Amino acid sequence: MIITSLLDTDLYKFTMMQVVLHHFPAAQVEYKYKCRTPGIDLRPYVGEIRDEIHELCQLRFTDEELAYLGSMRFIKSDYVDFLGLFHLPERCISVTESAEVPGELDIVVKGPWLHTTLFEIPVLSIVNEVYFRNRHRVPAYDEGRQRLNAKIDMVLADPELRDIRIADYGTRRRFSKAWHEEVITTLKNRMGECFAGTSNVFFAMRHGLTPLGTMGHEYLQACQALGPRLRDSQIFGFEMWAREYRGDLGIALSDVYGMTAFLRDFDMYFCKLFDGARHDSGDPFQWGERLIAHYRANRVDPRTKTLVFSDSLTFPLAIELAKRFKGRCQTAFGIGTNLTNDLSYQPLQVVMKMVRCNGQPVAKVSDTPEKTMCDDKAYLAYLRQVFEIPG
Known part of the structure; x- marks a missing residue:
């Protein structure tokens, strides 16, 4: 089972x-x-x-x-x-x-x-x-461990990355439940505060980690049918979220309609109300630059906001993003497949x-x-x- x-x-x-x-x-x-x-x-x-x-x-x-x-x-x-x-x-x-x-x-x-x-x-x-x-039937766990430890070493060996925060987002595409748990325990034991937690609630409870996550695509998609009119469905979704959580769980998903449409709807009110936004498609560097410029245009200090990157992330890409935006905003990185299904086999998308x-x-x-x-x-x-x- x-x-x-x-x-x-x-x-x-x-x-x-x-x-x-x-x-x-x-x-x-x-x-x-x-x-x-x-x-x-x-x-x-x-x-x-x-x-x-x-x-x-x-x-x-x-x-x-x-x-x-x-x-x-x-x-x-x-x-x-x-x-x-x-x-x-x-x-x-x-x-x-x-x-x-x-x-x-x-x-x-x-x-x-x-x-x-x-x-x-x-x-x-x-x-x-x-x-x-x-x-x-005989998984290449030794290869997986070697790859995982090499990724962790990339972070620990670089003094510029003391503030990086990497989380596990790999439940849906993991190689197996047992391997997923080994990855999480290795991250916890080796990375210290650089390991922010996991999106998996079971493993968060079991290993005393912070469970992470806010909204997914299905929520904003459903608002297309549940809101007052289609053009306002993204705004409706954000408003209903704020009504439920009253300022908590404040990371908005930005890619159900693309970044341009997101920025049109994510006005000064939402810029101030939400803690940040999550990237899940398109060029992450362009996305970050556009969002920082958008915050500034709406008189919000981007250094007070969190940009969460979660689209097909690898450790090298997360490190590059962390260095690009260091000191300009807060960043967090959710890594999925590259953490929980990297044993030399082609993962399933x-x-x-x-x-x-x-x-x-x-x-x-x-x-x-x-x-x-x-x-x-x-x-x-x-x-x-x-x-x-x-x-």
Whole structure:
């Protein structure tokens, strides 16, 4: 059994889920899975994946887990009470072989947003681990340890990087749960304060680390269907987030409509209200320069704000970004695949994105074109027009 705890997921799933409980409890959604890595045949593993998902749907939160969630300053008691009754509904997920793409799987989640949002991360973790345990029955752990320690040495050997803060964001694309835990314990033991924590709530609880995360793409995508009008959906999403968290969890996601559209909506009010923003597509250096200039134009000192980088980061790229922006703003780095699935094998680029909310198409339009995801071309064209996004 791969997933043994419902906490084995990213913190932002819980923070978004609380917003859903309090503001959008009736929303109905649909998610679809996609593997961006070409030439991968997952069909032999359909049965194993289904069996693991069945076991996932039997899990419940333990009293210890509920107490841990309740100890977080931004988690409210009624939400903890709800989680005490929660389980993932197996009837809402289907796993079949794709009839259109050879080797691909069709994994579809459809049902109430409140009851289905926690599927994404563990399902992706299951797909990864089932694939890699079948493909590499004797994993190259020694190679992985050598690579991991070499990355840590890059940071520890450079006195300019004493203030760097690197976090683990690697749950969804990890080689395995066991390797993920070894990576986290190595980072904790060797990096000291340079290791900021992990997005994985289970390992944060287990190892006394800081759980990290705020909002994900699905939240702002759903606001396309839930807000008053499409053009104001990003503004609506930020306002509802602020209403729920009252200044806490203040890192805004910047790439659901691209950086230009984000800056148009992220006005002086939001510049002052939010603690910073997260980069997840496009050139990170250009993004940082544009955001710093935007803060200055809105009479906000960028040195008081945090720029979080999380798009396909490696240690060398994080180090280069840290040095570029040192003293100009605060920075943080969330590294995923390069931490938890770097054992010399090609990692899987798997995602599961919301494609509909309340029966209406929703989309993410990324500054990295291959990250754009929508199964309705007419809606995607309309969204581009509304937000003035180049095609």
